[in-house]
Amino acid sequence: MTQLPVTEPPHESRVWFVTGASRGLGYAFTEAALAAGDRVVATARDVAALEARAAAHDGRLLALPLDVTRREDVHGAVERATAAFGRIDVVVNNAGQLLFGMVEETTEEQARHHLDTNFFGALWVTQAVLPVLRAQGSGHILQVTVAGAGGGSAATGLYGAGKAALNALSEALAEEVEPFGIKVTLLEPGPYDTGLGHHGLTATEPDPAYDGPRAALEASWADSPPPPSPALAAAVVLEVVGMDDPPRRLVLGAAAYDEAVAEQRERADAYTEWASLSRQGG
Template sequence: MVHSAGPTAAAQRVWFITGASRGLGRAFAEAALAAGERVIGTARDVAPLEDLVARYDGRLIAFPLDVTDRAAVMAGVRRAYDTFGRLDIVVNNAGQLLYGMLEEVTEAQARAHMDTNFFGALWVCQAAVPLLREQGSGHIIQVGTVGAGGGFSCVGMYGAGKAAVDAISEALAMEVESFGIKVTKLQPTSYDTGLFTTGTTATEADPAYAGLRARLAELWGGESSDPHPSQAAPVLMELVDLPDPPRRLAVGGYSYDLSRDADQARTAEAERWEHLSRKGG
């Protein structure tokens, strides 16, 4: 069945989504299409999007894109803009997980991980901002993680990449605000996105960490109860309709609680050691 009804072309927003073939990226693409909007979906492999391309009668354009290739990103974002004549919502969602202790991470693994999770997002921003600035509007959505505020055993590199994206997003929001461009960092809960399977690279395990690995396996083991990514989509759809959206938004009750608790713990620790901090002048 082909879905072509919806707002007129002039009223339809245009989305550009990286990592659109699965997980949150696909859920966001489906929600935007269901709302009658137009989507450019990219991923290294866009074959999983073929059913949506066929279903939505020209409102979804999918093409391969490796976000680690800066020249390809520049050309890809320009291609997306030229396809529908504008961009309204840019979703930096492409990412992967490097699982392992920091001591175990090779230089090649670390660089490859940051190329995707940090530099990929940076290249997309650099490509999109001039176009959004020229049209005087746009909303950049940076898909992060609830863990970006601090590291955690075995996923330290993932947290580092997302923390770096958080930092440049804060700067970007200040830099582009006067051009009518908004920036929001999403901090989603642990959704069932396939990140821990198809999106994971693992280090070579050092026996010295066997005990910690066993404790983590016990902590993370058992039946997964992570919500489906589609549960996050209504949040994003409401967010992009806001005239004055937040710069940071926890998505999911667990994410909200974890962020709140982490903020409270940091404040409590700072207050505990205030006397020592103030000795510094």
């Protein structure tokens, strides 16, 4: 990657690099940053909606088409971002998709394509921005995972696996880049009204053997309350990027927080229940 000149940021103005910015959380993060007076490089496979908004923001919004699974294209987008605005202060790895289906039903092509976007895409963006952030001696990377990442749920096993892998990678990353003045926050959102279950959904070919479990799952989701607006999450993220000492992990959403804490307690209880057997191992 070509080393580009790094400039000091204008007073109280940050430069954001947001992936998956054309809808949902990414779009909400972009709008919140612009409303705060910041500049945004907003990337997505289809940037038509973003280009339509660019004229209203006096050159503070740069929309770049980007498929995060293409590593060379990611580096090119980061170079264009720094050429346009001189620096990058906030990186939001938000691009993602949902693969719905049982583990046994998932094809090799589906599994690889899913992880190429949800895990490797975030890795390529992280690698591309790090030289810029290290040269600045500052920056904040926000990795969008999911509430309760680290565990798995029926019918979304590959989705959970990708988010758990990103969690583990980001924990290591935070330790590695802290000496350079770079901060890392793992954002763990619950369900939001993002359209991911429609526009970003890929489904497996249903195996009739799983008709019963699938029907039970769908019945359990029938009474779920309507998801909140992504704008609520964006307001919290705007507060987080303004902190001198931001959280390493942050669950987004009240219900998601309660569920994540309950899951952690259940896991701790399970460890305790089998403690005597664990200790037999040496």
